[in-house]
Amino acid sequence: MGVVRARKETGLLFLDFRWDGKRCREQTELRDTAANRRKLEKMLAQIESEIQLGRFSYATFFPDSRKCVEVTLAPVSVFSPAREEIVMDEAVLKTPLFADFIKEWLSENQIGWRRSYQVTIRGNIDKYYLPAFGSVRVGAVTRADLLKFRSSLAKVSGRNGNTTLSANRINKIMDPLRRVFEEAADRYDFTTPYVRIKPLKVPKSDVQPLTLQEVKLIVDSVRLDFRNYYIVRFFTGMRTGEIDGLKWKYVDFERRQILIRETIVYGEDDYTKTDASQRDIAMSQPVYEALVNQYKATGAMSEYVFCNLQGMPIEHNNVTKRVWYPLLASLGLERRRPYQTRHTAATLWLAAGEAPEWIARQMGHANTEMLFKVYSRFVPNLTRKDGSAFEQLLKTAHIQQGDIHEKV
Known part of the structure; x- marks a missing residue:
């Protein structure tokens, strides 16, 4: 009696039966599942029934087989769900692993x-x-x-x-x-199986910028060899790879600009995240002073602004674990990813009333859409904080409730 087996090396099912005094094994492309075993068991039952009746046609069931030479009577037309599956698998066999x-x-x-x-x-x-x-x-x-x-x-x-x-x-x-x-x-030439598979719903992530008071606390408390680094991070909005890979040739002291032309990824220089990320960041006075001080420390020893003792770029995972997280814990501040320094810069610029278009350019955004989508809740009104500018507009136009009643 024939059986359905699975090959250990591939996990694919095959038929194992005897016909005309020979052992016949026919491989399929079906994986070893209960449903596939049932299909092949039905097909095997039909094969053995045809053998007992003396009318089994090997070519009908396995037209491409090279294992057994067909010696049979006239072919018999066979149709079953299992047979249909095997025919379909003939096309599958033409596709590569x-x-x-x-x-x-x-x-x-x-x-x-x-x-x-x-x-x-x-x-x-x-x-x-x-x-x-x-x-x-x-x-x-x-x-x-x-x-x-x-x-x-x-x-x-x-x-x-x-x-x-x-x-x-x-x-x-x-x-x-x-x-x-x-x-x-x-x-x-087959139908892709990747149909009607929608992406999983991703919970909306919230930014966690620090306040100006918290920034000052961090800058005043961080170890001296990283003070310049965090001043630049907090007040430029640079991405981690951009600041860690910043080179002195991209620091323009005369024009007070930081030129973002490269980033560092897995320890190697690379192109920036997007074309819009290629930008010129204006140095505020604290950033200018921090970079002047940093040049005294590393300007002669490395092409990188922030580097280790060997003159190589700092490794962000190491800095995060050994400097950033311990500092937040010691100050009693909520644990945040270092990337929040970028969000902090954006919210401080908005709170200061800087033009959104200018902020978007400093951040490396193609437009202001991301700016308002991500950060607007931190500054409800750029001129004040609570919609009072609109209230003042109405007062200036003398739109009073009494006037409205009189007109009605």
């Missing part, structure tokens, strides 16, 4: 990516994609497989002590898969 296709996809696309994004995608491939789909043909992956894969990501431990990956992180892992399967479907 996921591991082979994604290697090809990576080589074709990475030329247009920043190095940091290349590192991210390669990490996703090695850590998530290949363990889940590597040994499966790209055309055999189903929508259900992708949904199960996404569910499995929710059980992965996150970074920085988080018990699970965030919804935003899961979305960023899933999105490249969408592009992988869209390209494979176009190239091998």
